[in-house]
Amino acid sequence: MDYEEGTRMVMKGIMVNVAMIIAIIVVTKLVIQLWWKPRKIAKHFSKQGIKGPPYNLFIGNMKELVEMMLKASSQPMAFSHNILPRVLPFYHNWKKIYGGMYLIWFGTTPRLTISDPELIREIFSTNAHSYEKYESHPLVRKLEGNGLVSLNGDDWAHRRKIISPFFHLENLKLMIPIMGKSVAHMLDKWSLMSNSGKVELDVSEWFQNLTEKVITRTIFGSSYDIGKKIYQLQAKQIVFAAESFQKVFVPGYRFLPTKRNRTTWKLDREIEASLRSLINDRKEKSKLVNNEEYDRDLLEVLIQASMDYEENKSSTKITENDIVEECKSFFFAGKHTTSNLLTWTTILLAMHPQWQQLAREEVLRVCGARDIPTKDDVSNLKTLTMIVYEVLRLYTPVVATIRRTKNDVNLGGLDIKQGTELLIPIIGVHHDPELWGSDVLEFNPTRFSQGAFRAATHPTAFMPFGVGGRQCVGQNLALLQAKLAIAMILQRFTFDLSPSYKHAPTILMLLYPQHGAPVIFRSL
16 A cells, blocks of 8 residues: 555545534434433423423424414404404414413424413513514515514604604594595495495405505605505415415525515515615605605605714614615505404404494594594594404404513512523413403403503503513504594494404404405495
């Protein structure tokens, strides 16, 4: 054996050894990540009395979770408000076995389910600095934008300070004429479509179009054509995002140039291009108009904040990209939260004609028969307010939310390590008989007769828009628009569910009627 051949054999041996070492390291890391670490976490909580469904290698409890969701949504349900088993079946089933606090696994990620309102208040209010907003699924982030909804820490605080004043109720009430005009235009169409004073409509579609127009005009001061294009693109993104939740999330898959991913990337580029065009057009118009005379819609507020930075470098910078992300958030969340509230309110008033009549009598007494209600009128609609709250309790748009611990915390005597995810089942809390009484599954708006904070045995039991400092900044707009639209419908129509209506609440990002919402309207 010559020297060169010996050297080659030595190098070959070294390479084999290196490969083996690398393989051992990879396997060891996989064992730690997929088996040892989950086992350690489960043991940590088990010692504290917290149980849950057993962890399955790599997929956790995803297989059971998806199977339960698909089975629950496979058939419509009876006309009942007991929707928790259909909407959040894994929570409903596992709570019966493990109690209100238990550990579940989304892949290799553990999530501690918290349904005690006192602990929820600590997470969102009294000790909120120890918890942060969970980073959403990448496809969801594309929809909701990397704005106020997603930000944490100082960036969130600064952005909230800029945006909040725009959503003060007194400011929003000035928008009632614009909102009312859009609603009146929709109702005029209904009247023209009616045959002998009767028409059947899928209200979910009509309310989506209505809220698109209102959001586009009141928040962004733009023509509906611009908003409509963005909404159509976002609707396609929702379908992709919803489909992804029925599969185990594989890290890195979204970066592969699959047909689905390429389509998703194209949709996102088109949305961003439309928003940048909207922003740039507004900037050009702003130069031609005195700022004091220009309408201060949300887009103008954001643009002005970005301009203030150029003059005052000590403030936190808001870039054009930041404005794009905020616009995504408000186009998406503003539309779907309000349109869903309108849809479910109409459905429940059709299910409960006695409450529909009580609400109509109040509207006619306070607002008259045809006029667009004023800001004071809307404030005085007490019965309608109770009805809307009860709808939000039973059919809350966001059925659950997630927080993550920023450091080791003690929560209700539990030792919870940094980075632990906490799942708060909002709809589970809203449907808890221990908090709401034996009539928890009944439509009973009178439970809100003394306000939202006194409706249940704990003030945090009602949280359709969140709790604490991160409460939805747009809740005043959603409630105002919903009450105005329902009041104007009650002025002109009575309505019943169509015989073709199928009661099937389901999650498609937010809580939707799976088979639409056909309702029969009759002119008064």
